[in-house]
Amino acid sequence: MTAPHTTASPAEAAPQGTHTFLSSRLVVTGILAAGLALLTVVVALTGVDYWSSRASMLQDSRVEAAIVADNISAAVMFRDNTAANEMLGALRSSSMVISATVYDEDGVLFAHYARTPDPGLPTTLQAVGLNGATERADWRMLEIARPIEVSAKGWGTLYIRKSMEALYTRLALRFGSALLIAACVMALATAMVLRSRAAVREAEDRLHTLAHTDAVTGMGNRHAFNERLSAELDRARSMRQRVALVYIDLDNFKTLNDTFGHAAGDGLLRQVARRLQSVVRGTDTIARLGGDEFALILRLDMDEAGLEKYAQRIVNVFQAAYTEVGQQVNMTCSAGIATFPDDAPDMDALVSNADTAMYRAKEMGKNRCVRFDASMNLAVVRRRAIEQALRAELEQGTGLALHYQPLFAASDRTLVGAEALLRWTHAELGAVSPLEAVSVAEDCGLIAPLGYWVMRTACRDAAQWRAGKPLRVAVNISARQLGDPQFLERVMDILREEGLPAHLLEIELTETVLMENMEAGAHTLHRLSQLGIHLAIDDFGTGYSSLAYLRQLPMRRLKIDRSFVKDLPGQEHSRTIVTAIVALAHGLGLEVTAEGVETQEQADYLVRQGCDVLQGYVFARPMPTPQFLELQAGVSA
C-alpha cells in the first residue's frame, strides 16, 4: 500500500538500510538481554527454592526422626526388635528414606529398614561415622542421627538416611516449568515487540513517502529534491563529476489553470510529469517543486553539445498538444540550466543560477531553454539594485525627473504640447534608462506607483505652462496601470488636485497595452474619453494594429512609430506605410503625430503627407522643465 515513490534512489536507501540494520540489532540485543535477565531470575529463584526446600526437608526430617525415635523408644527399651522393625517399616511411605536403622546403647545394630536390600548397611554406630554429630548433608544424601530417649535416658540411636533425589526431581520440575513459562513469555513479548516495530516502521515509511512525494504527480516533491540534490552534489564532489540542474517552468500555466479549472490543471501536470519521465534517463531525478515548476537533476557525463541536445529534448516534450477534459491544449515551457561545479560551487548557488537562467528564458520569449551565464547574475544584481533605488526614490527622492519633448503643429510649426519622458539619474547607478527602470518596475510591482508619480508630476508641471495658448501634456501609461480598477478615479483625483483641465491631458497607450486589457480597458478608456481626456495610440504599426479596435475605441490620435519615419523620405516601403497610416487615421477621423523626426526633409515630407503634429530632434530634444518654460517664453514672445 505504499504510494508510488519514483525518486527512491540508492543514495536514500543506503542510510535507511543502515538504520534498519542497526535498529533490528538493537531489538535483538534487547530481546537477548531480557531473555538473559529472565533466565537469571529463573536460576536465582531455583537457587532460593533449592535452599529453602533443603532447609524445610532438613526440618521435616528432624521432626520425622524425632517422632520415629519417640515411637520406637519403648520397643528399644523392651528389646522388641520385631516391633522396632515394624515401626521402621512404616517409613516406607516416605519415599525419600533410603534406610533407617536403630543402634542400641552399645552402638550395635538393633533394627533396620532399607528401601532396597543394602549389604553395605553399617552394623555399628561407629561404622556410620557421624562421630556424635546429629546430621550430615551432602548434595546426594541426608543423614540424621537421633538419640532414642525415655525419661532423659538414652536407650539407643536412630539413624536415618534420606535421598536428596526427590528434592532434585522437584527442583528440576520447577526449573523446567519456570523455564518453559519464561520461554513462552519471551516468545510472546518478542512477537509483540516485532509486531509493534513492524507497525512503527510501516508508519515511518509511510510518513517518509508522504513527506517526499508530490500528491498530484506522484514524483518527488521539493523536500525529496533538496535531499537528492544534496546527495548528488556530495557524490559529484567525491567522484569529481559534474551535475546539471534544469529548472522547468510551464509557460502561462496559471492562465490554463484559471481557464480550465484546477482539476484539469492537475491532469495537465500529471501528463507533463509522464512525458518528462519518458525522456529522462534512469540515473536522472525529476521532481515537482510546486505549482508549475519542475526540476531535473542530471549526472553530467556529456559535453556542452550533448547537454544542449538533452535540454532541447525536454523543451520538445511540450511540442505535441495535450488533451485534457476533451480539449486540445498547447503548452510550452521555459527551462534554465546551471551546472556544478562550473556555474556554482554549492547547492544554493546552483539552484539560484538555474532559476536565473529559467527567468532569462521567460524574458527571452518563453518556450526555450537557456544555459546559465555568469553575466546573468550581474544583470540580476543590477536589477535588484535598481529595484531598491527606485523604491527609495518613489518614497522620498529627487533623482526622478520628467523631461518634456515639445510637439509642434505641422501646419505652422507652433508649439502645441509636450510628451513627458522619464529621466533618472542615481547617485551610484548613474543614469538609468527609462526602459530599464520601467522593466524593473514592472517586474517588482513598482510600475503603478511610478506611473502615478509620472502622471501627477506631468499634470502639476503642465498646470504651470503659460504660452499664450493651452499646451497639452502627453503621458505614457503601462498595461498594469490600465488594468488597475481605480485608474479612472486616480486620474481624476490627480487632475483635480493639480488643477489641470482634462482636455489638456493626453494618455498614450501602445497597441500591446490595449490588447492585454481589452475588456476592462475599453470601459475605462470610454470613461476617460467622456471626461475629455485625449487618448492616443503610441508606436502605431509595430504591434497588433487591429483595425477593429481603432473603430471601437474613442481614440483621438495615432503616433507613427519612429522606425517608419527614420527611413523617410528615401525608402519607398516606409513612404507607403506612412501614407497608408495617415490616410487610415484621417479616414477614421483621427489626428496623426509623427515621432522621431530628425531631418528637415522628413519634416517636409510628413507635412506633405498630411501629418498633424511633429515631434523630433530636428525641432527640439526632450528638455527639463526650466528649459521647456524658457522655450515657451521664446515662442510666445
Added chain:
Amino acid sequence: MAPASRLHTLLVIWLCMVCGVATRVAHATEPVAEQDLKAAYIFNFIQFIEWPDNGGTPDNDVTVCVSAFSALKRSLNALDGKQATRGRTVRVRLLDTGAIQGCRVLVLHNAEVEPVLRTLRSLPASHGVLTVADEVTFASPEIVIALDRQDGRVVFGISTDAANKAGLTISSRLMRLAKGTR
C-alpha cells in the same frame, strides 16, 4: 537364630549394668536372668504409665509391693531406690494383702491373686493400682499386665479393661509392644 540369641545376651549384660548388679552376672543362671529381666520390665513399665492424681503415696515415690512368693522378689529388691521417670524414686517392699494402700504397683504371685483382687474390687474406681502377674498361668482379666515367656523371650500382655478400671493411662508405645491385649 544366632543374631537373636546374641542380642539377648547383650541385653542381659546391659540390664545387669543398669541394675548395678554386675557382680552377679557371672553367676547368673538362666532362671535368674529371666527374673532380672522381668524385674527390669516392671521398672520400665513405670515409665510408660500415668497414674491418676489421687495416688496414695507421696508423689515422688513409686512403691512397688512385691508378693513374698514371687520369684521376682530378689530381682526387684535390687531396684529399690532407683530413679524412675519424672524424678520418681522406686521403692520396693513386700506385699501385705491386708494393706495395699500406698502400693502403686502390685507384683502378684498365684497364691495371692484372689485376696488381692478382692481387696481391689472393694476400692473405688480409679484406685490407681497397677497389678502385674509375674506369670501368665494365673492371669485374670482383672490383672493389668501379665508377664510371660515365649520362645525364650519375656513378653507381656495388657488388659485395657483392667487398666481403665484402675484409672491408669498406658502409653500407646507400650501398648504396641504387648502380645495379646486382653
